[in-house]
Amino acid sequence: MTFPVIGMVGGGQLARMTHEAGIPLGIRFRLLSDTPQDSAAQVVRDVVVGDYRDLDTLRDFARGCDVITFDHEHVPTEHLRVLEAEGIPVRPGPDALVHAQDKGVMRARLSEIGIPCPRHRIVADPADVTRFAREGAAGEGAAREEGWPVVLKTVRGGYDGKGVWVVSSEAEAAEPFRAGVPVLAEEKVDYVRELAANVVRSPHGQAVAYPVVESIQVDGVCDTVIAPAPGLSPELSAHAQETALTIAKELGVIGHLAVELFETRDGRVLVNELAMRPHNSGHWTQDGAVTSQFANHLRAVLDLPLGDPRPRAPWTVMANVLGGDYPDMYQGYLHCMARDPRLKIHMYGKDVKPGRKVGHVNTYGDDLADVRERAAHAAAYLRGTITE
16 A cells, blocks of 8 residues: 655744654655754655746645645745646645735635634735725724724734734834735724634545634734634634635635634634644644644545544643743743643754744643643743743
């Protein structure tokens, strides 16, 4: 029996954890990595070091792969169309992936299919941002002076708060335009919290939905994920899952789709961002779900039957481990493992730098307050911000 070879473009921690999920299935991996030191390149045997932006490099890499998938959305769309035209399965395909690559395209398409989004449009310059703000003020009365603040995003690139600005005047709006790329303006949503709906869809149309989670951000970076989102009504939870499944179907997504959402004060959900790959908001599934997001992503891109997405425990909490001023995190394992034998630690093989995501921890149990405390303590201890 010949087991399939998956070509993974990108060597970060998502590729590393997806590779781990494929080991029990006997799936072989080929990795296109920027450097030999990248997170996944440390553990995958078949590694090609090269530039994913170069078409010839992509073509050479794809030879011998049964399917191509990604741990990021940055591969040029036109290159992926060439691979498809040459008979190489690309999942998700370029027609879907462009909606995760270009925020302007994403907003236009979601609006076209009736998915609720923040008010938005592409803006030409800082004066146009002012006009966008005033358009919002006209619809909001005196609640916000002249429609400020406004959220500005470069349509391509950006993650973990990069490429995003919250501006309160025309003068502040100048910075995003200096890069010379299109800029999307959005209303600043008055929301209660951020949620995420994670779904997986296969080529023959099977799809599964994980419980909707609460995603807690600190300085634009995901800090904690609580599964399921506490206090979320069954009706709104089902609506969020249905929204994500609709997006996956209408956009033709194959694999994992993360839909980041705002829960508004008037009881709605609005789509914030899309990611067509395993996602930070789904890391809890490694230890908290019957089938992880990584395993189901693999099943989907290979068109295998999808696994059960249901949770194993009433509550699971994921806390990101960020680098601090204490570089030797391994010394913290003894304390964390002895204090909490049920704790699951996942490290990415990265050099520790202040503020850098270098791992995460998962905790689970019956009592949410206890589960949250255990996750927060372990992440803080490994970072070195607490010492007891």
